[in-house]
Amino acid sequence: MNCKVGINGFGTIGKRIADAVSLQNDMEIVGVSKTSPNYESKLALDRGYPLYCAIPDRISEFRDKGMDVEGDLNDLIDESDIIVDCTPGGVGAKNSELYKKAGVKAIYQGGEDHQVADFSFNSLVNYEEAYGRDQTRVVSCNTTALCRTLYPIKKQYGINKVRATMIRRGGDPKQDNRGPINAIKPKMKVPSHHGPDVMTVIPDIEIDTTAVKVPTTIMHFHSINIELKNKNTKPEDIIKTLEETPRVTLVTEEHGIESTAQIIELARDANRPRNDVWEIPVWKESIVIKNNELYYFQAVHQESDVVPENIDAIRAMTKLEKNPTKSIQKTDKNLQLNPMI
Amino acid sequence: MNCKVGINGFGTIGKRIADAVSLQNDMEIVGVSKTSPNYESKLALDRGYPLYCAIPDRISEFRDKGMDVEGDLNDLIDESDIIVDCTPGGVGAKNSELYKKAGVKAIYQGGEDHQVADFSFNSLVNYEEAYGRDQTRVVSCNTTALCRTLYPIKKQYGINKVRATMIRRGGDPKQDNRGPINAIKPKMKVPSHHGPDVMTVIPDIEIDTTAVKVPTTIMHFHSINIELKNKNTKPEDIIKTLEETPRVTLVTEEHGIESTAQIIELARDANRPRNDVWEIPVWKESIVIKNNELYYFQAVHQESDVVPENIDAIRAMTKLEKNPTKSIQKTDKNLQLNPMI
Numbered sequence: 001m002n003c004k005v006g007i008n009g010f011g012t013i014g015k016r017i018a019d020a021v022s023l024q025n026d027m028e029i030v031g032v033s034k035t036s037p038n039y040e041s042k043l044a045l046d047r048g049y050p051l052y053c054a055i056p057d058r059i060s061e062f063r064d065k066g067m068d069v070e071g072d073l074n075d076l077i078d079e080s081d082i083i084v085d086c087t088p089g090g091v092g093a094k095n096s097e098l099y100k101k102a103g104v105k106a107i108y109q110g111g112e113d114h115q116v117a118d119f120s121f122n123s124l125v126n127y128e129e130a131y132g133r134d135q136t137r138v139v140s141c142n143t144t145a146l147c148r149t150l151y152p153i154k155k156q157y158g159i160n161k162v163r164a165t166m167i168r169r170g171g172d173p174k175q176d177n178r179g180p181i182n183a184i185k186p187k188m189k190v191p192s193h194h195g196p197d198v199m200t201v202i203p204d205i206e207i208d209t210t211a212v213k214v215p216t217t218i219m220h221f222h223s224i225n226i227e228l229k230n231k232n233t234k235p236e237d238i239i240k241t242l243e244e245t246p247r248v249t250l251v252t253e254e255h256g257i258e259s260t261a262q263i264i265e266l267a268r269d270a271n272r273p274r275n276d277v278w279e280i281p282v283w284k285e286s287i288v289i290k291n292n293e294l295y296y297f298q299a300v301h302q303e304s305d306v307v308p309e310n311i312d313a314i315r316a317m318t319k320l321e322k323n324p325t326k327s328i329q330k331t332d333k334n335l336q337l338n339p340m341i
Numbered sequence: 342m343n344c345k346v347g348i349n350g351f352g353t354i355g356k357r358i359a360d361a362v363s364l365q366n367d368m369e370i371v372g373v374s375k376t377s378p379n380y381e382s383k384l385a386l387d388r389g390y391p392l393y394c395a396i397p398d399r400i401s402e403f404r405d406k407g408m409d410v411e412g413d414l415n416d417l418i419d420e421s422d423i424i425v426d427c428t429p430g431g432v433g434a435k436n437s438e439l440y441k442k443a444g445v446k447a448i449y450q451g452g453e454d455h456q457v458a459d460f461s462f463n464s465l466v467n468y469e470e471a472y473g474r475d476q477t478r479v480v481s482c483n484t485t486a487l488c489r490t491l492y493p494i495k496k497q498y499g500i501n502k503v504r505a506t507m508i509r510r511g512g513d514p515k516q517d518n519r520g521p522i523n524a525i526k527p528k529m530k531v532p533s534h535h536g537p538d539v540m541t542v543i544p545d546i547e548i549d550t551t552a553v554k555v556p557t558t559i560m561h562f563h564s565i566n567i568e569l570k571n572k573n574t575k576p577e578d579i580i581k582t583l584e585e586t587p588r589v590t591l592v593t594e595e596h597g598i599e600s601t602a603q604i605i606e607l608a609r610d611a612n613r614p615r616n617d618v619w620e621i622p623v624w625k626e627s628i629v630i631k632n633n634e635l636y637y638f639q640a641v642h643q644e645s646d647v648v649p650e651n652i653d654a655i656r657a658m659t660k661l662e663k664n665p666t667k668s669i670q671k672t673d674k675n676l677q678l679n680p681m682i
Contacts, residue, residue: 165506165564167506167508180602183559183600183601183602184555184562184601185600185601186562186564186600186624188599188627190636190637190638191629208566208634208636210564214508214525214555215555216555218523219524225504225549259527259554261523286529290532293549
């Protein structure tokens with residue numbers, strides 16, 4: 001019998017996870033919740049996802065707009081083996097009591113603190129620890145991206161210290177109320193929270209990060225510097241390691257991939273849903289080692305890179321699959337996560 | 342008698358240097374050159390700068406548009422004690438033979454290689470070495486900015502290594518043919534040329550930089566990490582040092598200065614010509630020391646931060662002033678480089 005998944009919050013992340021769950025053959029969507037009857041609520045109904053109202057006294061608003069609502073959030077919880085909480089940052093923590101009281105398993109997103117679940121997840125790093133867990137937090141898009149490339153490099157070559165600059169998109173394509181429109185806006189917390197957040201997944205790593213926001217909507221970007229333990233490491237070694245790492249893809253200027261714009265164009269050309277880039281593109285030319293320090297550039301599709309991680313987390317927590325590699329392969333195959341170039 | 346300055350190239354940098362020269366009382370503009378009769382040529386005439394045609398056989402084009410032209414580039418050179426070459430990157434190197442043959446002193450901009458003059462200039466670092474020189478290169482806006490803050494920190498606390506990420510504006514406000522418009526575009530040379538360029542001014546510094554271009558027009562931005570030699574350094578020490586450094590200004594989030602946009606607004610409110618920010622703004626809150634590593638953020642007004650350096654270079658090369666501090670103070674007083682906040 002398929003695992004029954006409820007999605008609380010059908011926005012940027014929630015709608016993607018719902019679609020990804022629907023593509024797997026060992027889980028199914030039993031419902032999604034929205035707080036208001038907007039275009040995304042309509043999409044849920046169009047896709048055949050049972051719609052629930054996250055706020056009980058707003059059910060009539062949905063019905064007034066001719067949208068069928070199955071019930072409220074408590075009803076959705078009753079239907080579900082596991083809830084994927086995709087509500088805005090901070091709301092998940094408030095919901096956690098509800099989930100615990102109802103005895104339903106719950107996945108939170110990276111907008112919540114580590115403490116929401118006392119366990120932060122990345123498929124490559126700690127899938128086995130998530131096996132059978134009741135509460136798990138899938139880390140943010142930036143942290144997921146950092147974990148994806150840092151973990152295999154740390155494992156194979158050792159890391160003394162990571163220093164990285166996060167150059168963040170100002171807002172997502174759908175967000176018409178974000179900025180900056182013509183400025184570079186630093187995150188004044190120095191070092192930024194991204195380093196400590198990586199350490200919730202990979203505890204024994206030394207990492208400091210800084211962050212700025214810039215006027216782009218399509219991807220984040222990381223400029224990464226790593227002091228390696230293994231002093232004989234060559235760029236070719238790193239390339240080979242990253243080529244062998246799932247959900248990491250190497251791109252090259254030789255193919256005309258000179259910025260985040262061309263990466264998104266690859267996803268569009270590949271007919272990826274919503275031009276999603278689930279994997280982390282790393283520029284081959286940027287992989288340089290100088291005085292035992294490794295440099296590389298990677299891009300991060302902020303709307304989608306955490307989607308496969310959420311699928312794996314469902315599979316581990318509900319004991320559908322014990323083996324991380326098998327889950328990763330299954331998720332990616334069902335998503336049709338094929339090389340874009 | 343005033344020093345006679347000719348400006349070859351009256352574009353982004355040239356027009357600013359011409360105006361800045363005009364504000365000094367020990368030098369004067371004897372002419373500026375343009376290759377075509379555009380709005381900047383008209384501006385030169387409006388300001389009373391004798392106009393020369395950089396390409397002899399185009400003189401008629403200027404006259405056809407009713408613009409008085411005094412002669413060609415050779416005539417401008419004849420009138421000048423020193424030429425400030427503000428032509429596009431690479432053109433200065435071609436012009437250098439002309440200047441040498443004519444026996445006129447010449448200043449080049451940062452778009453040229455160090456070899457164009459075999460001497461790269463920053464007022465704070467090596468004014469005295471420029472004294473009486475015939476050829477000098479004023480380094481680029483980014484390199485100037487790095488030198489301005491790194492040099493005093495190195496002098497007072499010692500630097501083991503600098504790692505910095507340059508987040509560069511896509512184009513200047515007047516450049517409607519630049520990009521990216523919605524992407525982050527890495528400079529694929531890793532480490533970037535900025536580190537080695539700093540070393541043309543401060544040879545005994547270890548520095549690696551990476552660079553990306555982003556969709557903004559108003560300023561560059563640097564995220565800087567420094568391993569300090571002096572292990573007892575406190576953020577307050579760095580703040581004091583930078584407060585005492587000419588052409589560096591501290592800004593704070595407390596005043597609502599949260600991005601490059603507000604820095605430009607300060608310059609507009611201060612009635613700075615063309616909203617120029619000649620000094621390097623450093624965010625006070627970003628000055629953090631963690632495990633003996635200093636972090637800070639600085640912004641760079643790419644169109645104007647090198648202007649005072651060019652004035653000082655003129656003064657040193659033509660022996661108008663031997664003392665660097667006196668030249669810096671004179672330049673800044675005449676520019677009315679007063680605190681913006």
